[in-house]
Amino acid sequence: MDARKTIVIGVANGRGAGDPACQDGPEVLRSLKFLADLEQTHAGFSWDDPIRLAPGESSTPLDAVVQIGTQLAERVCSHLRQGNFPLVVGGDHSCAIGTWPGVKRVLGDKVRLGLIWFDAHMDSHTFDSSPSKRIHGMALACLLGIGDRRLADVADAGAKLLAADVCLIGVRSFESAEAALLAKLGARIYFMDEIRRRGLREVFAEALQRVGEHTAGYGISIDLDALDPAEEPGVGSPVAGGLSLGELTEALTQAHGDEKLLALEIVEYNPYRDTHFVTARAIHDLCQSLIP
Numbered sequence: 366m367d368a369r370k371t372i373v374i375g376v377a378n379g380r381g382a383g384d385p386a387c388q389d390g391p392e393v394l395r396s397l398k399f400l401a402d403l404e405q406t407h408a409g410f411s412w413d414d415p416i417r418l419a420p421g422e423s424s425t426p427l428d429a430v431v432q433i434g435t436q437l438a439e440r441v442c443s444h445l446r447q448g449n450f451p452l453v454v455g456g457d458h459s460c461a462i463g464t465w466p467g468v469k470r471v472l473g474d475k476v477r478l479g480l481i482w483f484d485a486h487m488d489s490h491t492f493d494s495s496p497s498k499r500i501h502g503m504a505l506a507c508l509l510g511i512g513d514r515r516l517a518d519v520a521d522a523g524a525k526l527l528a529a530d531v532c533l534i535g536v537r538s539f540e541s542a543e544a545a546l547l548a549k550l551g552a553r554i555y556f557m558d559e560i561r562r563r564g565l566r567e568v569f570a571e572a573l574q575r576v577g578e579h580t581a582g583y584g585i586s587i588d589l590d591a592l593d594p595a596e597e598p599g600v601g602s603p604v605a606g607g608l609s610l611g612e613l614t615e616a617l618t619q620a621h622g623d624e625k626l627l628a629l630e631i632v633e634y635n636p637y638r639d640t641h642f643v644t645a646r647a648i649h650d651l652c653q654s655l656i657p
């Protein structure tokens with residue numbers, strides 16, 4: 366019996382993206398009560414205070430992302446130590462540089478953390494390789510210990526993950542430098558063609574095996590742009606040809622109730638593109654598939 370309470374941590378930050386609109390995602394989900402029925406069905410499900418920049422702060426995107434990441438790592442760490450299940454809701458994907466260091470800190474140096482990264486992109490740029498210089502496209506590289514030291518050393522210095530314990534699922538838009546970095550490090554990437562050939566259920570089962578094998582626990586980070594924008598328009602950086610919500614929620618149930626699943630992150634919700642709030646409802650369904 367999993368007694369963990371799910372605590373939602375909204376991260377009101379879009380400074381890691383080109384368009385900061387994702388910063389308003391958590392507030393829309395909360396104020397319009399898209400997750401409210403989970404408070405009835407899951408004992409202890411509740412929203413914590415949002416994480417946001419100090420008002421009037423005129424920082425650079427790098428300063429902003431580091432400040433948010435540092436606060437978020439502390440918050441995630443503190444909830445895990447209280448026995449809670451952190452559900453981080455972005456904001457852009459740069460919040461990952463706070464979420465997963467927070468989890469890793471609780472596990473300590475002697476054991477490994479796994480991560481499944483659902484995304485249309487690889488998010489494995491550095492400032493040197495990135496054409497856009499947007500930090501949400503660097504988050505996974507930072508977690509692997511690569512790139513700007515201020516970003517990669519949030520919470521604690523050095524890599525938080527080994528590529529051997531990382532899987533990317535749903536990738537279909539990337540630059541060659543990212544692909545080369547991940548290939549060199551040895552992360553497993555499931556591109557859309559492999560998912561179409563084998564089915565998401567089988568691919569996700571294999572990913573779970575990999576991220577759990579040599580680790581003390583694992584996390585799941587869902588960039589909503591892994592989903593097909595024809596079905597889910599409310600995302601920061603839409604790319605055609607993604608996963609359907611139905612196949613994703615169905616596959617995710619394989620991890621439901623797994624005590625090695627330590628935290629969940631759902632990011633890049635852009636409420637201004639979310640016609641009829643279909644993507645807000647998708648977030649609800651994704652949470653329902655995975656929270657304890």
Ligand SMILES: [Mn+2]
Pocket residue numbers: 458484486488501588
């Ligand atoms: Mn992403």
